[in-house]
Amino acid sequence: MPHITGMVEELESSGKKILLAHGSGGRLTHQLIKSFVKKFRSPALAKLDDSAVLKFKGKLAFTTDSYVVDPIYFPGGDIGKLAVNGTVNDLAMVGAVPLYLSASAIIEEGFTVVELEGIFDSMNKAARTAEVEIVAGDTKVVERGGADKIFINTSGIGLIDSGVDISSKNARIGDRIILSGTIGDHGIAILSARERFDFRTKVKSDSQPLNRIVQEMLKASKKIHTLRDPTRGGLATALNEIAEQSGVGIEIEEEKIPVREEVRAVCEMLGLDPLYIANEGKLVAFVPERDCKRILNVIRSNRFGRNAQIIGTVVARHRGRVLVKTSVGGQRVLDMLTGEQLPRIC
Amino acid sequence: MRFIDEFRDRSIARRIVEKIRMFDSFEVNLMEVCGTHTVAIFKQGIKGMLPENISLLSGPGCPVCVTSQEDIDKVIDLVKKRDVIIATFGDMLRVPGTNSSLEEERSKGADIRVIYSPREALRIAGENPSKRVILLAIGFETTSPLIAACLQDARKERIQNFLIFSTHKLIPPAMEALLKSKEVNIDGFICPGHVSVTIGSNAYRFIAREYKVPCVITGFEPVDVLQSIFMLMKQIKENRAEVEIQYFRAVRPEGNRIAQELISEVFEVTDVFWRGLGTIPKSGLRLNRRFSDFDAEREFRPEAAESKENPDCSCGEVLRGVKKPTECKLYKRICTPERPYGPCMVSSEGACAAYYRYG
Amino acid sequence: MCLAIPARVVRIMGNLAQVEMAGMNREVDIRLVSDARVGEFVLIHAGFAIEKIEKKEAEETLRILREIA
Numbered sequence: 001m002p003h004i005t006g007m008v009e010e011l012e013s014s015g016k017k018i019l020l021a022h023g024s025g026g027r028l029t030h031q032l033i034k035s036f037v038k039k040f041r042s043p044a045l046a047k048l049d050d051s052a053v054l055k056f057k058g059k060l061a062f063t064t065d066s067y068v069v070d071p072i073y074f075p076g077g078d079i080g081k082l083a084v085n086g087t088v089n090d091l092a093m094v095g096a097v098p099l100y101l102s103a104s105a106i107i108e109e110g111f112t113v114v115e116l117e118g119i120f121d122s123m124n125k126a127a128r129t130a131e132v133e134i135v136a137g138d139t140k141v142v143e144r145g146g147a148d149k150i151f152i153n154t155s156g157i158g159l160i161d162s163g164v165d166i167s168s169k170n171a172r173i174g175d176r177i178i179l180s181g182t183i184g185d186h187g188i189a190i191l192s193a194r195e196r197f198d199f200r201t202k203v204k205s206d207s208q209p210l211n212r213i214v215q216e217m218l219k220a221s222k223k224i225h226t227l228r229d230p231t232r233g234g235l236a237t238a239l240n241e242i243a244e245q246s247g248v249g250i251e252i253e254e255e256k257i258p259v260r261e262e263v264r265a266v267c268e269m270l271g272l273d274p275l276y277i278a279n280e281g282k283l284v285a286f287v288p289e290r291d292c293k294r295i296l297n298v299i300r301s302n303r304f305g306r307n308a309q310i311i312g313t314v315v316a317r318h319r320g321r322v323l324v325k326t327s328v329g330g331q332r333v334l335d336m337l338t339g340e341q342l343p344r345i346c
Numbered sequence: 347m348r349f350i351d352e353f354r355d356r357s358i359a360r361r362i363v364e365k366i367r368m369f370d371s372f373e374v375n376l377m378e379v380c381g382t383h384t385v386a387i388f389k390q391g392i393k394g395m396l397p398e399n400i401s402l403l404s405g406p407g408c409p410v411c412v413t414s415q416e417d418i419d420k421v422i423d424l425v426k427k428r429d430v431i432i433a434t435f436g437d438m439l440r441v442p443g444t445n446s447s448l449e450e451e452r453s454k455g456a457d458i459r460v461i462y463s464p465r466e467a468l469r470i471a472g473e474n475p476s477k478r479v480i481l482l483a484i485g486f487e488t489t490s491p492l493i494a495a496c497l498q499d500a501r502k503e504r505i506q507n508f509l510i511f512s513t514h515k516l517i518p519p520a521m522e523a524l525l526k527s528k529e530v531n532i533d534g535f536i537c538p539g540h541v542s543v544t545i546g547s548n549a550y551r552f553i554a555r556e557y558k559v560p561c562v563i564t565g566f567e568p569v570d571v572l573q574s575i576f577m578l579m580k581q582i583k584e585n586r587a588e589v590e591i592q593y594f595r596a597v598r599p600e601g602n603r604i605a606q607e608l609i610s611e612v613f614e615v616t617d618v619f620w621r622g623l624g625t626i627p628k629s630g631l632r633l634n635r636r637f638s639d640f641d642a643e644r645e646f647r648p649e650a651a652e653s654k655e656n657p658d659c660s661c662g663e664v665l666r667g668v669k670k671p672t673e674c675k676l677y678k679r680i681c682t683p684e685r686p687y688g689p690c691m692v693s694s695e696g697a698c699a700a701y702y703r704y705g
Numbered sequence: 706m707c708l709a710i711p712a713r714v715v716r717i718m719g720n721l722a723q724v725e726m727a728g729m730n731r732e733v734d735i736r737l738v739s740d741a742r743v744g745e746f747v748l749i750h751a752g753f754a755i756e757k758i759e760k761k762e763a764e765e766t767l768r769i770l771r772e773i774a
Contacts, residue, residue, distance in 0.1 A: 328390050380707065465734060492753045592766075
């Protein structure tokens with residue numbers, strides 16, 4: 001980030017719009033940056049150096065993700081909240097304690113200042129809840145049509161304690177699989193916010209930080225083999241990836257999978273399958289049989305894990321594949337998501 | 347969920363299966379006509395619960411699957427007309443025509459909108475007076491009354507920029523065509539529940555009477571399907587050929603009169619070509635004269651490319667119950683949901699897609 | 706070919722009705738089910754109610770099922 005010299009006016013929150021000039025590096029850019037910095041209240045950020053300088057000791061986890069969700073506001077959150085929690089969770093899924101995030105925004109010309117500041121506020125709030133600091137950032141402005149309102153990228157760094165080795169390759173035969181809560185909430189919340197779909201529900205996105213739950217789980221047992229947050233492609237895709245990467249078979253029970261009634265209703269109506277719908281605040285954990293009850297209780301005692309259930313087991317059969325025992329007692333293969341899930345009537 | 351959960355009860359299901367297993371002295375081929383039943387059967391893993399002597403065959407009840415290559419090519423031609431908006435149900439998007447698909451045309455800039463209800467298409471027409479909105483009217487007797495209702499509304503509200511491209515088809519004539527061809531022994535029909543909501547169980551009487559094949563009108567929950575299979579086995583065992591309604595909480599013998607009247611006010615029956623089954627007399631619907639001004643085919647005269655079906659694609663045989671998807675040369679090896687060769691793999695209700703995803 | 710789900714009629718406004726299923730609300734065209742009453746269940750398909758679900762018949766079905774089994 002460039003240095004600021006002299007006095008800089010703050011962005012007026014009076015319904016003004018972002019102009020291309022806000023991206024050119026001059027006075028308006030500085031106004032934008034100052035607003036950014038003011039929101040995030042990070043000492044490192046406030047230095048306004050070209051880079052944040054941070055001290056570490058130990059094994060580092062590093063991740064990045066971009067957020068282009070449409071619409072940018074939805075029940076339960078907005079793109080800012082998503083961007084922070086998403087990266088925090090990616091770090092948590094390898095057992096890291098998330099520490100620092102960067103945040104870059106690409107803003108479409110014409111986007112209002114009020115909305116932009118609102119999103120920065122969301123990001124700040126999410127960062128505080130997750131106990132991470134946003135220490136670096138960037139904003140760029142593109143001409144109308146060059147982006148859809150706002151795109152955000154966040155990258156994150158976390159520290160992994162010694163003795164923690166969590167990976168998609170580590171699932172072992174006999175492991176039990178715990179799902180931390182209801183699936184399908186986020187995807188359905190997004191769908192309901194798209195005018196096209198013309199139905200009203202109270203379903204909210206489940207976007208939330210999972211780092212605290214994971215740390216509590218690790219306190220209960222260091223023997224957590226695999227963690228995954230089932231985002232795009234849903235639970236089905238996540239399980240398939242793990243089955244493939246660990247070279248194991250997975251069997252789950254449909255009855256055990258928690259799904260909100262309303263989410264089920266929407267899925268039935270549109271012909272969607274909750275197993276393939278994105279989630280933003282849930283995790284699956286692969287843990288040894290011996291530890292699973294204890295870990296389950298730890299998850300359930302966290303407010304983001306109240307509906308946790310043991311949903312299945314890792315087996316030596318049909319390696320690389322996931323099988324589901326259906327509610328009526330039959331069995332079927334659970335494949336990865338192919339193509340896009342489109343609502344159908346026929 | 348009310349009226350759904352009770353029909354997924356595991357212990358009831360188990361006990362029905364036990365009863366089904368008692369009919370072990372004869373082998374049967376039962377055909378589920380409707381694509382939604384194929385999906386339900388696969389999703390719930392019902393095939394695996396049944397004894398070896400019962401074979402379930404998938405039928406031609408997938409409207410996207412039986413749409414002719416020519417019709418798909420005509421639709422792609424419509425897409426290219428000036429100032430049109432195409433409104434379609436999701437499934438049609440990825441079906442490959444001879445040279446292109448709706449999805450491909452959309453990525454090239456064509457205005458193609460996926461809708462969930464035909465009412466949305468009417469709304470799009472109202473919101474875009476300078477464009478002409480063409481609804482791809484596809485489906486069987488469950489959906490055609492809805493399209494008819496929208497057309498009546500369009501007439502009443504004097505909406506001038508709304509048209510339909512009708513590929514509507516009728517189920518009982520297709521069932522008859524299958525029986526007439528004698529290609530495969532069908533010992534009983536699991537009849538479509540929601541088509542029957544419209545046409546009633548009486549519409550199948552001729553199948554039981556003239557062809558002596560038992561028919562059971564079936565709901566879509568797993569317990570419904572299992573109960574129907576039990577009822578069919580019982581009929582076969584007792585040498586009966588009747589039309590029974592398992593789904594009587596929603597289906598009446600006479601069907602839905604209002605829906606039937608709507609259809610006859612707007613459409614007329616005509617001969618149409620079914621992929622896999624050929625031309626079946628009196629098996630489709632086209633707009634009658636009174637509503638011909640809503641006919642996109644009459645208005646635009648879309649042309650089909652030199653329509654060529656892929657010779658190795660076995661969709662036709664799969665639709666007639668003659669081949670299983672696994673017996674198709676292209677299945678899985680070349681034809682996958684990501685890169686489909688035929689509509690049976692694209693449509694969420696196609697047998698090939700069901701086998702691939704759940705089998 | 707026929708995804709239709711049962712939903713409860715909450716309000717009737719001429720040809721339209723508001724229906725509810727497990728907390729989800731939507732507006733559907735109800736002209737095909739002229740005798741639907743508030744509180745009754747209808748099958749929803751592509752934005753229309755296509756038929757009533759007779760509660761008596763549903764319960765009768767379940768009774769038969771429990772008996773077969």
